[in-house]
Amino acid sequence: xxxxxxxxTSLAGCFGCHMxxxxxDERILDLIxxxxxxxxxxxxxxxxxxxxxxxxxxxxxCNSENVEVLKYFRENCNILVSLGECAIMGGLPALRNGIPxxxxxxxxxxxxxxxxxxxxKILPNDVELPMLLDNVYPCxxxxxxxxxxxxxxxxxxxxxNALVALITGNEMDLPYELIKFD
Amino acid sequence: xxxxxxxILQKYNNDRxxxxxxxxxxxxxxxxxxxxxxxxLAEDLKISAAQVRETISFYxxxxxxxxxxxxxxxxxxxxxxxxxxxxIKSTFEAxxxxxxxxxSSDGLIGLFETSCVGxxxxxxxxxxxxxxxxxxxxxxxxxxxxxxxxxxxxDGLVYENYGDGNNSHPxxxxxxxxxxxxxxxxxxxNYERFxxxxxxIKNSSSEEVIQIIEDSNLRGRGGAGFPTGLKWKFGSRMxxxxxxIICNADEGEPGTFKDRVMLTQYNDLVFEGMxxxxxxxxxxxxxxxxxxxxxxxLKYLNSILDEMRENNLLGxxxxxxxxxxxxxxxxLGAGAYVxxxxxxxxxxxxxxxxxxxxxxxxxxEKGYLDLPTIVNNVETLASAVKIVKNGAKWYSSFxxxxxxxxxxxxxxxxxxxxxxxxxEWGTSIREVLEMAGADNVQAVQVGGPSGTLINVKxxxxxxxxxxxxxxxxxxxxxxxxxFDRKLSYSDLPTGGSIIIFNKERDILSxxxxxxxxxxxxxxxxxxxxxRNLPRIMKEKLQKIINGHGVRDDIDDLLNWGKIIKVSRxxxxxxxxxxxxxxxxxxxxxxxxxxxxxxxYDNQFDLGKSVSAANSFVGRKLIHKHS
Numbered sequence: 001x002x003x004x005x006x007x008x009t010s011l012a013g014c015f016g017c018h019m020x021x022x023x024x025d026e027r028i029l030d031l032i033x034x035x036x037x038x039x040x041x042x043x044x045x046x047x048x049x050x051x052x053x054x055x056x057x058x059x060x061x062c063n064s065e066n067v068e069v070l071k072y073f074r075e076n077c078n079i080l081v082s083l084g085e086c087a088i089m090g091g092l093p094a095l096r097n098g099i100p101x102x103x104x105x106x107x108x109x110x111x112x113x114x115x116x117x118x119x120x121k122i123l124p125n126d127v128e129l130p131m132l133l134d135n136v137y138p139c140x141x142x143x144x145x146x147x148x149x150x151x152x153x154x155x156x157x158x159x160x161n162a163l164v165a166l167i168t169g170n171e172m173d174l175p176y177e178l179i180k181f182d
Numbered sequence: 183x184x185x186x187x188x189x190i191l192q193k194y195n196n197d198r199x200x201x202x203x204x205x206x207x208x209x210x211x212x213x214x215x216x217x218x219x220x221x222x223l224a225e226d227l228k229i230s231a232a233q234v235r236e237t238i239s240f241y242x243x244x245x246x247x248x249x250x251x252x253x254x255x256x257x258x259x260x261x262x263x264x265x266x267x268x269x270i271k272s273t274f275e276a277x278x279x280x281x282x283x284x285x286s287s288d289g290l291i292g293l294f295e296t297s298c299v300g301x302x303x304x305x306x307x308x309x310x311x312x313x314x315x316x317x318x319x320x321x322x323x324x325x326x327x328x329x330x331x332x333x334x335x336x337d338g339l340v341y342e343n344y345g346d347g348n349n350s351h352p353x354x355x356x357x358x359x360x361x362x363x364x365x366x367x368x369x370x371x372n373y374e375r376f377x378x379x380x381x382x383i384k385n386s387s388s389e390e391v392i393q394i395i396e397d398s399n400l401r402g403r404g405g406a407g408f409p410t411g412l413k414w415k416f417g418s419r420m421x422x423x424x425x426x427i428i429c430n431a432d433e434g435e436p437g438t439f440k441d442r443v444m445l446t447q448y449n450d451l452v453f454e455g456m457x458x459x460x461x462x463x464x465x466x467x468x469x470x471x472x473x474x475x476x477x478x479x480l481k482y483l484n485s486i487l488d489e490m491r492e493n494n495l496l497g498x499x500x501x502x503x504x505x506x507x508x509x510x511x512x513x514l515g516a517g518a519y520v521x522x523x524x525x526x527x528x529x530x531x532x533x534x535x536x537x538x539x540x541x542x543x544x545x546x547e548k549g550y551l552d553l554p555t556i557v558n559n560v561e562t563l564a565s566a567v568k569i570v571k572n573g574a575k576w577y578s579s580f581x582x583x584x585x586x587x588x589x590x591x592x593x594x595x596x597x598x599x600x601x602x603x604x605x606e607w608g609t610s611i612r613e614v615l616e617m618a619g620a621d622n623v624q625a626v627q628v629g630g631p632s633g634t635l636i637n638v639k640x641x642x643x644x645x646x647x648x649x650x651x652x653x654x655x656x657x658x659x660x661x662x663x664x665f666d667r668k669l670s671y672s673d674l675p676t677g678g679s680i681i682i683f684n685k686e687r688d689i690l691s692x693x694x695x696x697x698x699x700x701x702x703x704x705x706x707x708x709x710x711x712x713r714n715l716p717r718i719m720k721e722k723l724q725k726i727i728n729g730h731g732v733r734d735d736i737d738d739l740l741n742w743g744k745i746i747k748v749s750r751x752x753x754x755x756x757x758x759x760x761x762x763x764x765x766x767x768x769x770x771x772x773x774x775x776x777x778x779x780x781x782y783d784n785q786f787d788l789g790k791s792v793s794a795a796n797s798f799v800g801r802k803l804i805h806k807h808s
Contacts, residue, residue: 064792102798123799132795137786144782 004053004167007077008040011066012093012136013059016153017084018042021056023156034167039076048076054166055080057145060090061137065130074143079166082145083159085152087138094136101134150179186211187222198227199551201237201533205244206474206514213249220246240535240706242296242517243474250285250292252330255309256318259298259436260627260681260696261594262306266319270306271295273320277327291330297519297700298436299475302594302681303361303601311336312477316357347447353482360443361601364617366588367572367580368565369604375450376493378567379501383461388418391462395566397574399586404430404522404559405629405677406752410566413556416546417463420554425465427456427508428550428557432473432527434519435630436700437679440590441560443602445472445479448564449486453510455563457495458570460508463556468510471527474517483512519704523751524557525549526706537708538751561590561678581607585670593618595627595682610666611636614680622684625768628669630679631697632756635689636667637767689768690775691727695720697760704753712754715746719761730785731776740765 010018018041024031038052039045055077061067074080085091096104110121139145149162158178165172190207194200204223208215215238224231238244254274258267275281278291285292301307304316313336315326322341329339337355344350345359362369383391396411417425429452433441444452456468472480487510490496498507513531515521521530525539528550549555558566565587569577578586585607591614594600598619605614611626626636667674683693698720707713722739725731743758765772777783796802 064788067786067788101795105795105798125796125799125801127801131792131801133788133791134794135791141784142786143784 003034003036005038005050006035006040006054006056006163007038007048007052007073008042008056009058009069009073010041011057011059011069011087011139012062013084013086013091015041015058017058017087020084020151020153020156021159024160025156027160031163035163048072052077053079054163056083057081057087057139058083059086060093060139061133061142062093063130063132067133067142070139070142079146080139080143081147081149081162081166082139083149084154085150087145088140088148088150090136090138091152094138097135101132105132151181183212183218184222187219188226191223191226196226198229199532201227201234202513202516202530204533205238205241206516209244209249214245214247216246236535237533240518240537241474241515244516248285248289251290252310252336253292253294254326255294255296255299256282257297257299257301257305257307257309258295258696259302259305259700260693261302261437261600263692263696264595264683264687265306267306269320270318270323273323274327277324291327296475296517297703298434300433300439300442300473301358302437302439302592304359305594309475310339313339314356314358314475314478315339315341316359317342348449348482349446351482353485354446354479356478358442358446358478360447361599362443362447363593363599363601364603364605366604366606367577368561368568368588368590369448369602373451373568373571376454376490376495378570379454379457379461379495382570383458384501384503388462388464391458391570392418394570394574395462398569398577399574400562400565400569400577401585401671402559403561403565403589403677405435405675407671407675410558410562413546413558414459414462417459417465417554417556420546422554424467424553425463426467426469426550426553426555427460427463427465428524428527428531428555429456429468429470429560429563430522430524430527430557431476431560432471432515432522433560433677434473434522434704435632435677435679436697437594437627437630437681438592438677439594440592440602440678442476442479444560444564444590445476445483449483451564451567452560453486453490454495455558455565455567456510457500457508458566459556459558459563461500461503461506463554465554465556466507466509467550467553468508469531469550470510470512471515471521471531472512473515473521477514480512480514487512518706519700520706520751520753523753526751527557528555535706537706538753540750559677582668582670584672589669589676589678591669591676591678591680593680593682595680596620596623596684596687597682605669607670608668610668611674611680612666614669615682618680618682620682620684622686623682624685624687625683625689625693627679627681627683627693628674629676630681631700632752632759633676633679633763634674635693635760635763635767689764690723690771694723694760694764695727698723701753701757701760705757706753709749709754711746712749712757715742716757718742719758723761725783725785726772726775728785729775729777730783731772732781732783733776733778734781735776736765736769736772 037043039048055073082088109123155178161173190204194204220231220234223234274293280286282293282295299307301316306318307314307316342357344355345357347360349356349358392411392414400410401407431441496509500506518536520526521536523538524545526536530536531550545555545557581587588604588606591603593603615623623638628634698716701716705712722735726735739761743762746758747755749755
C-alpha cells in the first residue's frame with residue numbers, strides 16, 4: 001500500500017488544533033509509517049508538490065488569504081476535513097460577526113485601550129496585507145468540506161482515530177468519550 | 183410622575199404578579215416606560231430592575247423608548263402581504279416621511295410592523311392606538327396620515343361604518359366585522375343566555391357535569407385536542423382550596439380569528455362555559471387571557487362580567503348554589519405569540535416573560551401561582567355549555583367517529599367569502615373551498631404556519647378511475663396529499679386556521695418565507711434550536727430561491743427540521759413546519775430551483791465580502807494572492 005499523503009493548515013485559528021495533532025505522542029512514529037506529509041506547518045512545505053489525499057483545516061476564514069489558502073487546499077486535496085470549532089463554526093474569531101467591520105477596525109487601531117502609538121491614526125491598508133472579510137466564515141461556507149471533527153481542540157485520540165479510519169478505509173472508532181465535551 | 187406610578191401600583195396592591203397590568207397602565211399613561219419608572223417599580227414591587235426590564239423587553243407592545251402620539255402597527259401576516267401590504271407600507275412611509283420602526287421628529291406618528299392581529303378576513307389591518315383599522319389600501323393609508331397631520335382625533339380617523347353585531351356596541355365602536363358565513367350547533371340561535379348556570383347545574387353534581395363532557399368526547403379546540411372531560415376530571419381531583427380556570431383567548435396562530443368573533447358575539451356563552459368548568463372542577467378563580475390586539479373589546483367584555491355579577495352569575499353562592507364562589511377577571515397580554523402556549527400564558531399572567539415552563543408538572547397540577555389550573559380554549563368552553571344543555575348523545579350525532587361535534591374555521595386568503603365557518607368534523611378541504619368560493623386554488627395552509635401546507639395538484643391530475651384507487655373500502659382517503667383530506671383529529675387536526683393560496687402565488691418566496699419570518703420574530707429565545715434553526719433555515723431557503731441551492735440543501739433542511747423537535751414547547755417544535763411541509767407537498771418547487779449539475783455552491787463572493795473593510799481603511803486595489 002502506498003503511503004497516503006496529508007496536508008494541514010491553520011487559517012483563522014490559534015494552532016491549538018495542530019498542538020492536539022502532536023498530542024498523539026509517540027503514535028506519530030506510527031503515523032509516519034502510514035503517511036507522508038506535504039504542505040503543512042509540520043514540515044514547512046509552502047506549496048503543494050503533488051495531489052494530496054487528506055487535507056486538514058484548522059480555523060475559519062477571516063480574511064482574503066484564508067479564503068485563497070482554503071480554495072488552494074480544495075483544489076489539491078481529495079478529502080477535506082474541518083478540524084475543531086473555528087473551522088466548523090468560526091469559533092472565537094466569529095464573535096466579531098454581528099459587529100460592523102468598521103467598528104472592529106476602529107477599536108483595534110484607533111480607539112482600543114491598548115492602542116498607544118498610533119497618533120496619526122493609520123489604518124493598515126498596504127496592498128501586501130490580506131483583506132478583512134465582513135464576517136468570519138466557517139470553512140464549509142467557502143468550499144465543500146467532507147468531514148468535520150469537533151472540539152476545541154478536538155482530542156488527540158479523535159484525530160488519531162479519524163486519520164486511521166480515513167487511511168485504512170475502515171469505519172471510525174468513535175467512543176462517546178471522544179465527542180463528549182463537558 | 184412618581185405619584186402616577188404609585189397610584190397605578192396601589193390599584194394592583196403592589197403585587198408583582200400583576201406586573202403586566204401595571205406596565206399596560208403605564209404605557210397607556212405615559213406612552214412608554216422610562217428608567218425612572220423602572221426603578222420605582224423595582225423598588226415598590228421588591229424585585230430587581232432587571233426583572234422589570236426582562237418583562238418589558240419580552241412583549242411587542244411595551245416600550246422603553248417614547249412612543250408617538252399615533253402609533254401605527256401594520257400587520258405583516260401572509261394574507262396581509264397577499265393583499266397589498268408592501269404598497270400600503272411604502273405609502274405610510276412616503277406620506278409620513280419616516281421609515282417603519284421610527285417615530286416622526288415631532289412625535290406625532292410612529293410606524294411599526296406587527297404579527298397577525300386576528301383580522302385575516304378583513305386585512306390588511308393596522309392597530310392605531312388600540313383601535314383596529316381594517317381593509318387598508320394605499321389610498322386609505324394616505325388619508326390616515328393626512329387626517330392625523332390635520333389634527334384629527336383617533337375616532338376622527340374612522341373611515342368605515344362600525345361593524346356588524348356587537349362590533350357597533352358603544353363600548354366597542356369598532357370597524358371590525360364578524361363575517362360569520364356558516365352557523366351550526368355552536369353558533370345557532372338555540373341558546374338561552376346563562377340557562378345552564380341558572381337552571382341546570384343547580385340540579386346536578388360536578389361529577390355529572392364531567393361525565394357529560396367525557397361522554398361527548400369533547401376535545402380541546404385550540405389545536406392540540408386534549409380531551410376536555412379528562413382535563414376537568416384531573417382538575418376536580420386536585421386537592422386545594424383555590425383552583426384556577428383560564429380561558430385562553432391569546433389566539434396568535436396566523437390566520438385564526440374565531441376567538442375574536444366568539445368574544446364579540448358569543449361572550450355570554452364563553453363566560454358561561456368558564457362558570458360551568460369552575461363548577462365542575464371546584465375552582466374559585468377565573469381569568470380570561472385576552473391578547474393585546476383585542477384590547478378594543480375590553481370595556482365591553484367587562485360590562486358583560488358586571489352584568490353577570492349583578493345577576494348572581496358570578497360572585498358568591500352563584501345562582502343560589504351554596505358554596506359556589508367564582509369570579510372572572512380579564513388579563514391582557516402584550517403581544518407575544520408564544521403566550522398562547524398554556525404554561526407561557528401562565529408565566530405571563532404572573533407578570534413574567536412568556537417563556538414556556540418545563541413539564542411536568544402540568545398546569546393542572548401546578549399552574550397559576552402554583553395552584554391547580556385548568557386552561558381551556560374559548561371555543562372549548564362555549565361548546566361545553568351547549569353539550570351540558572343538550573346532552574352528550576345529541577352532541578355525538580355531529581361529526582365523525584373520532585372527532586365529535588363541530589369546529590369553527592377561520593377561512594382567509596384567496597377566496598370570495600373569507601370569514602368564520604362552523605363545520606362538522608369530517609368536512610373535507612374541498613368542501614371548505616367550495617363554501618368559501620375559492621377557485622384556481624394551488625395550496626391550502628391548514629392550522630396556520632405550524633400546520634400543514636396541502637397541495638391541490640396531487641388530486642387534480644388524477645382521473646376518476648385513478649382517484650377511486652386512492653380510496654380505502656371504508657371510503658376513507660388513503661392518500662396523504664390531497665384536498666379530500668378531512669378535518670378531524672385522526673387525519674387533519676387543526677385549531678381552525680385555513681389560508682387559501684391561488685395559482686398566482688409563489689409558494690416559496692411569498693408563503694414559506696413569510697411564515698419563517700413569523701417564527702423568527704416570535705421565538706421566545708429560550709431554546710437554542712428554536713432561536714437559531716428557523717433563521718438558518720430561512721437563509722438556506724433564500725439561497726435556494728436565489729438559484730444557488732444544491733440537492734444537499736434540501737436534505738439539510740429536512741435533517742435540521744428533525745433537530746428542532748427537541749424544543750421545549752409547541753411553537754419551537756413546529757417552527758420548521760413551513761419548510762418541512764412545503765418540501766413534503768411541493769418538493770418540485772424546490773427541485774426546480776436547485777442546480778442539478780453541481781453538488782456545492784456557497785454563494786460566497788470574495789469581492790463583496792471585503793468591500794466594507796477595504797473602503798474603511800482606504801484601500802482601492804483588490805490585491806490578488808497567488
